[in-house]
Amino acid sequence: MSKRFSIQKSLNETGNQGKGRIFDIKRYAVHDGPGIRTTVFFKGCPLGCSWCQNPEGMEKEPQIMYRAERCGKTCWACIPVCPLQAISQEGKKIKIDWSRCDLCGKCVDVCVYEALEIIGKGTTVEEVIKEIEKDKVFYDQSGGGATISGGEPFMQPEFLEALLDALNERKIHTAVDTSGFVSPEILEKLYTKIDLFLYDIKVMDKKKHKQYTGVDNSQILDNLKTLSKKERPVVVRMPIISGVNDNEKNIVDLAQFLWSLNLNQIDLLPYHRGWVEKYKRLKKKTPQGDFHPPSEKKSEEIKKTLEDHGFSVKIGG
Numbered sequence: 001m002s003k004r005f006s007i008q009k010s011l012n013e014t015g016n017q018g019k020g021r022i023f024d025i026k027r028y029a030v031h032d033g034p035g036i037r038t039t040v041f042f043k044g045c046p047l048g049c050s051w052c053q054n055p056e057g058m059e060k061e062p063q064i065m066y067r068a069e070r071c072g073k074t075c076w077a078c079i080p081v082c083p084l085q086a087i088s089q090e091g092k093k094i095k096i097d098w099s100r101c102d103l104c105g106k107c108v109d110v111c112v113y114e115a116l117e118i119i120g121k122g123t124t125v126e127e128v129i130k131e132i133e134k135d136k137v138f139y140d141q142s143g144g145g146a147t148i149s150g151g152e153p154f155m156q157p158e159f160l161e162a163l164l165d166a167l168n169e170r171k172i173h174t175a176v177d178t179s180g181f182v183s184p185e186i187l188e189k190l191y192t193k194i195d196l197f198l199y200d201i202k203v204m205d206k207k208k209h210k211q212y213t214g215v216d217n218s219q220i221l222d223n224l225k226t227l228s229k230k231e232r233p234v235v236v237r238m239p240i241i242s243g244v245n246d247n248e249k250n251i252v253d254l255a256q257f258l259w260s261l262n263l264n265q266i267d268l269l270p271y272h273r274g275w276v277e278k279y280k281r282l283k284k285k286t287p288q289g290d291f292h293p294p295s296e297k298k299s300e301e302i303k304k305t306l307e308d309h310g311f312s313v314k315i316g317g
Contacts, residue, residue: 020159023056023120023151025131028138031317033175033196033235035144038132042150042160043120046181048214049202051241051271051291055278057151062103062120065281068093070115078107078116098283119282125162132172145173147198154182157190164193177237180220187223197234198267198317199224203245204253212244221257228261237267237317240299242292251302255309266306268315270299 024041026032032039044060045052052058056065071094078094079087086100087107108116132146139145146167153160153176160176167174177198191197201220203209209217227234236258240246258266271293294302299315306313 019122019124020128020156020163021060021062021120021122022128025128027131027135029147032147032149032177033145033198033317034173035142036135036138037144037147037175038135039147039149039177040128040132040163042148042153042156044155045150045152045179046155046215047152047179050212051239051244053272053278054151055282055284056119059120060155062118063282064096064098064101064103064108065117065119065278066094066096066283067115067117067281070113072113072115075112077110077112081106081110096283125159125166128163129166129170132167133170136170136172139172143173145175145195147175147177149177149198152179152181154178154186154190157186161190161193164190168193180223181215182219182223184219184223184226187226191227191230191232195233197227197232199227199234199236201236201238201254204250204257208244224263225261228263234263235265235267236263237269239269239271240294240302241271242294242298244291246294246298246302248305251305252309255306255311258311259309264311266311266313267317268299268303268306268313269317270294270315 021043022041023043026039026041029037029039041054041057043057043062045058048058056063076089076094079089083104083106084100084102086097088095088097103118105118108118135144148160148163164174173195174193175196175198176194177200179200201224202213203217206216206218209215224234224236236254238245238254254266258264271291303313303315
């Protein structure tokens with residue numbers, strides 16, 4: 001199968017029964033649940049976090065990513081093959097008119113430097129399972145498995161369910177990294193198929209949560225209450241963003257809420273600014289807000305505060 005046919009086939013088939021859209025598969029992951037894991041990243045997210053570190057996972061539809069640093073700058077092979085004349089030469093760089101691009105993939109096919117890439121390929125459960133099973137020996141030795149992340153996995157519920165069923169049939173441990181912003185009906189249907197929830201809590205204050213993510217956190221907190229009543233294994237994960245959620249009130253509010261649910265495991269994920277370059281490559285507007293990583297001292301202070309409240313806390317996933 002040619003690269004060109006493979007790209008267009010994957011774009012056309014997504015949305016049919018058994019198809020899903022992912023943007024990455026990360027092997028040998030050690031921060032996405034217990035043991036050595038393979039993490040599958042689903043495309044599409046209902047939140048719009050101002051500090052999102054995976055902007056390529058926010059939109060459901062495929063996107064073209066342009067890595068200018070990889071561009072050969074002398075071949076210009078992508079220019080003549082574009083049927084819509086969306087690519088032109090600008091000095092020693094190429095210029096893409098994104099308003100014209102229809103993701104046909106012809107420029108990607110001819111780019112020998114892999115500076116152009118379509119993010120968000122259509123795939124089948126069988127194709128994903130094939131990749132996951134390559135590392136099964138490591139799961140057996142380390143107590144690992146497969147983690148489904150994103151984006152938001154629950155935005156593709158049919159594909160998620162089919163993938164979970166296939167993993168359960170093979171007795172591979174399953175973890176789902178979720179924002180918790182999912183309909184109760186979907187959660188009720190799928191929760192028994194998931195061995196571990198990695199559950200993100202960004203900010204406890206509802207207004208502040210909406211300010212920074214675009215949605216109220218009521219549904220997120222309610223779903224976590226539901227999971228706790230069903231006694232599902234849950235590890236709460238909180239990104240630490242200086243000036244947003246690292247204040248004492250937010251930390252104490254989080255501790256009190258989780259304690260009331262009898263949940264005692266928390267992973268603190270210090271924010272980093274690796275997303276900035278991704279926005280440039282996707283030609284997406286960088287979100288407003290001057291967000292900074294926490295200092296090592298601040299992360300340790302938050303960890304100690306939560307430990308003093310009786311929680312088991314780890315910095316990093």
